[in-house]
Amino acid sequence: MDLNLREIRPYGDTLSDGAMQMSFTLPLPTGPLAKEAALRFVRRLGLAEADVVHMAELGEGFTFFIVYGKTRLFIDATDITVTAVESDVWDRATCDEKIRELFGRKLRIVGACIGEDAHTVGIDAIMNMKGYAGHYGLERFSMIDAFNLGAQVEPETLLARALEKQADAVLVSQVVTQRDAHLQNLTRFVELAEAAGVRDRLVLIAGGPRLDHKLALELGYDAGFGRGTFAEHVASFIITHLARSRGSSGSKG
Amino acid sequence: MDLNLREIRPYGDTLSDGAMQMSFTLPLPTGPLAKEAALRFVRRLGLAEADVVHMAELGEGFTFFIVYGKTRLFIDATDITVTAVESDVWDRATCDEKIRELFGRKLRIVGACIGEDAHTVGIDAIMNMKGYAGHYGLERFSMIDAFNLGAQVEPETLLARALEKQADAVLVSQVVTQRDAHLQNLTRFVELAEAAGVRDRLVLIAGGPRLDHKLALELGYDAGFGRGTFAEHVASFIITHLARSRGSSGSKG
């Protein structure tokens, strides 16, 4: 394949044919006019050739469309810099060993699902003994004291408990993203930590299915984790991050 | 709903939220870079907010993406004029009656699937006795003599047979569209008819799943029919068209 990284577009069945599938609903009654509108719309999106392969009446003046088309638009893949968590991932035993070695004491980690969000399965997956998909949670790490506060914890409460426990790291889970609830809650927590002057004492980590590292950094966290995260990813990051900051700012332990 | 027809965009769950679904494959190995590339690509397509909700490795350096996003782009639905076949659709009995009334003789219709295309089910659906989905074909119309030449007929042959049978209308079916085979075949047939100086003597009709009236007109046909066509649509059009041209150019029968 003669791939030109400066000109990446979708591949249907030949390189750079730009073929792709779309589906959407228009608020127009089903018929030739709606079909033509759908075509015009996908042309506006830059599909040079397009075919409305399916049109279905949804009732109440709406029509559903499935479109296949080809675009000449492309992106340059050579100038993409990826913002991903940078740390090795060690297994549980290694994590414990590293902690013993680097800090000589247990790390304390406090976590919760904040705001009105009651989706605890994610934070439980990371923190609870049982873990997730065969990967034990932080409670199982012998060199970690993990405190999972559960669901619907107010940001204020989480911060208070973290300080009370002299936490090294705080884990914040956000699953509900409707009306940007997660952004508001996450921001609020960072602001509280800053206002309290403790931001730099804590490794702040955000997680949830619609979260990634880039977004977490933008919101003022040290790292962000999305779908498919296991406890060891989080533990490894915390160790690396703490070791690095200890390295730069002198021993803390 | 306060629908503004000048600003039509997709409806996810609120008017004009612009929400839509896409899927495509990029020639990039699965990982954060590919994911970011996918995001940039859909932004190029004008999705303001977008989420790569799924990424799967296809092997050989390809990655499949499913994206949901929202666009602010829109189209103006007030200036759309639809090119659709304009004729009433009568049932078989009425068609027969009209032919008797208007022309006083049987109409002769010749049809085929031309070029290398061997997909006869479509043209059979329109022409053969049995018809399609409970709608009898043209052979069943008592005032129509229908001649279905079948598959893989050369344009030359079709024209010769049409002239031989003194056809009023010629039906051309094209199903295979890969490499624009249908466009080439359809164009070739019209050119032959023009070169032979018989274009105006024939009602020329094209049909096939990827064809529509607009495209057929562009290619020089009098009408085009796509998916879901029945014999009566075609017969009604032929009657209307012939009656109209007879009206303007004097009786022919």
Place this chain on the structure above:
Amino acid sequence: MSLLGIDQTQVQRLRATADEITRSLAPLLRAHTTVTVERAVLRLLGVDGVDHHQVPLPNVVVNHLREKAGDGAAAAVCAAMLHTGASIGEVAEQVARGELDLHRLAQVPEDEVRALGHELAAEGLARIRANVREREERISRLPVRGQPWKYVIVATGNIHEDVIQARAAVRRGADIIAVIRTTGQSLLDYVPYGPTTEGFGGTYATQANFRIMRAALDEVAEETGHYVRLVNYASGLCMPEIVVMGAFERLDMMLNDSMYGILFRDINPVRTFVDQFFSRMVDAAAGIIINTGEDNYLTTADAVEAAHTVLASDFINESFGLAAGLRSDLLGLGHAFEIDPDLEDSFLLELSQALLLREVFPDSPLKYMPPTKHMSGDVFKGYLMNAMFNLSGIWSHQGIQLLGMLTEAMHTPFLQDRFLALQNADYVMNAARHIQDQVTFRPDSLVVRRAHEVLDKTGRLLEEVRGAGLLEAISAGWFADISRPADGGKGLLGVLKKSGRYFNPCKSVLAVQLGLEKEIDTWI
């Protein structure tokens, strides 16, 4: 005839155990009322509206009464009516404006108070009975389709947008519309008022919203020729009140579980048990099918390991429900299709469970929940999982099939998602319409063996719960791995010891209506 070879005497034994479990809580229930039960009574008697701070008048009155609510809010209010000659609404408004102090009323004869209370309760009940009749009349004119009924949700947050989406779904074949409630409403200790247009992942449950949706569905039903059932959520801190509101607006179903609030919303157990009982008497009078929430167990626990907890909980829900006067055909007992789709033979395990539930509760319109936990952004795979769910649904003749949405992992359903869900169910259920009549299972098959194993485990769990006591079992985390002590949780302050003078005029009126005269005094 049993496909699974289930022994109905074993089932009856489990049912009896469940009855023992629930009956041992009766004295506790009987000793208490709650603020929301009292507010529900006031609503039934005719109190409605809000004060100038938007606080609902039932709350105003009950807050005003404080401990005196332990006598029954109706008592004070009826006394005030007799005293002032005002209507019940006027009394509530006078209290709201601070013009009337219910603590400072001169004595009125108790029998007059009771008579007035019963009269108002009978009027409230008459309103509900009128709705029952109207429903019957409509259904006889607009017959509902055969089961499984296709149940879809709307959840835009805006009742007017919900209406558009619901009507569209009905036009494409939905039998049931559920308006999902906004996040967190279950923890509000009042029911918001009026039509609402802002909600998170759902729309506020308000009586006005109920009314708006009811009217919209009735209208579209006339066009499609099938009555459309409307659902909303009751469980939470205002369970009984929401049921009363639903009964007044002719809702057809309510999410109304005896333990959901305890386990999943950390609501105080006593509060929840008291609330569910009264609310279900109202459901029963209103012909409302309840939906229980056993599916929730499987969002935290593993669906293979915890299958028996679902069934055990269904037995408990059934037992409480029957005690409160619900007929079997009003018990939409919950279960779900939540086994890891990557597990070998996962479909067979799902089918086993679905058939088991069907055989154990043959007369109840089971509420079957679609895959949610294992749904991902892969909408294509998700669409398949929903297809297998639909196949299991038609195969096991479920009553209420809550259609899965292919975008489950992303957002509340788009208009098109609901359409696709209906199309999925229509295709699969039609293509395998009579599969149950075709097939028998080998006695040694996984399907049969698994069903027996789950049933046996359910029996053991129920026996252990009977031994320990339900409150203790809940406190010990036997359900959904969640521990809820009886003296903890939200809404505890709203649990009131009934005084000796306690008066609830709806109790006897409902009991008569439901034919519960004999047992009612053991429970409430």
Place this chain on the structure above:
Amino acid sequence: MSLLGIDQTQVQRLRATADEITRSLAPLLRAHTTVTVERAVLRLLGVDGVDHHQVPLPNVVVNHLREKAGDGAAAAVCAAMLHTGASIGEVAEQVARGELDLHRLAQVPEDEVRALGHELAAEGLARIRANVREREERISRLPVRGQPWKYVIVATGNIHEDVIQARAAVRRGADIIAVIRTTGQSLLDYVPYGPTTEGFGGTYATQANFRIMRAALDEVAEETGHYVRLVNYASGLCMPEIVVMGAFERLDMMLNDSMYGILFRDINPVRTFVDQFFSRMVDAAAGIIINTGEDNYLTTADAVEAAHTVLASDFINESFGLAAGLRSDLLGLGHAFEIDPDLEDSFLLELSQALLLREVFPDSPLKYMPPTKHMSGDVFKGYLMNAMFNLSGIWSHQGIQLLGMLTEAMHTPFLQDRFLALQNADYVMNAARHIQDQVTFRPDSLVVRRAHEVLDKTGRLLEEVRGAGLLEAISAGWFADISRPADGGKGLLGVLKKSGRYFNPCKSVLAVQLGLEKEIDTWI
């Protein structure tokens, strides 16, 4: 044990009828050869390459021989070799350059000609046998997965692009890769030469393309640990030649039907019957699994009404195949999932047919075709139809599951479509892996009743065909509603009466290899 209660003696009766039908054609087959059989013989003996007009040398030689080909092309060519001392390739090239006229050779002793012919044929066969051994060796090292084998197509038109897509599919679990042939190749009376990069809806079947794909699949198989089977299309005007090319390049399967060309490509019936027989002897020697094309019947006829024609045709294909030396395990007999998805219980009817085929041909790896005709632009619905097809496939233990593509109605598969197809099969088949062991069907079920009805109708059709004669039945339009007279159709000119001297050196060599010595002279 029969799930459908099929009576195997009835099945044997139908099989016997089919044998009578095919055997009555034997004299006709025996009397004729065709230009492509002769070219195939030349290829087996070692002729390859093209002239400066890109005409394949086998065509050059057979065209040059004209009627003389009725003596067998090998006779003339071997005579020329003996005469000139040149190799077979050199002889062909000399003919191509006009340097050698095979009509003007001095007489050489017939037994020397025959001896040389047999020697060359044995060398050709040895090449094929070496491939068989290599396949066996690779499979023992890289075990194939259990059935149903997941079969996907590539069809870009460009062999190099096909390679990329095939490898990707293998990495995601495909067991079989079919390279679809370009539109119209079946009507070319020669096989194009060399690697090709332009095709319509498919890629040219050339020996070079076979080699390129074979190498690519062998390479990726080493990485994935499973041997990957390669398929191409033989049926058409060059059926025997393409099989020889496939045998030389270690293809594992070939579309190779005894009637497809007649019915669907209007190829002369005698030509097709003669071609299929010889080509299948080569398949048999090469251990190539044939795929028959009964699915095609259902693209024009209705799948419910015409179900028995599919089965009848399978019996005929089986009978011809066994006669030509194919073992049952090399008979990929075709059928398809093409019932209108909107029909009530359509899935049950499909399942009935799939189980029936499975019970009638228990030792053959049935080739099960996915829905195509009723696929539309609605890719979501299409994805579901494919799921039900996959369920039917695992339930009835099909051998070769040709995976359906959700974009069937639009284009040859995109890379992602193939991935989605594999994901669909993986999920559904894993989720219902052991369903066949779980379930029995009620004797009065639609599934059982329908299977008996189809089998009975098949018996009646076969008997009528036996009565009328196969050529007459085909001419009368009994299969696929298409009428093909025995003296019409394409390629008729290429049907040659064998002369008394006719010599085909491959015949006896193959017959010995296949243990057909006794019967071979009745057929060829």
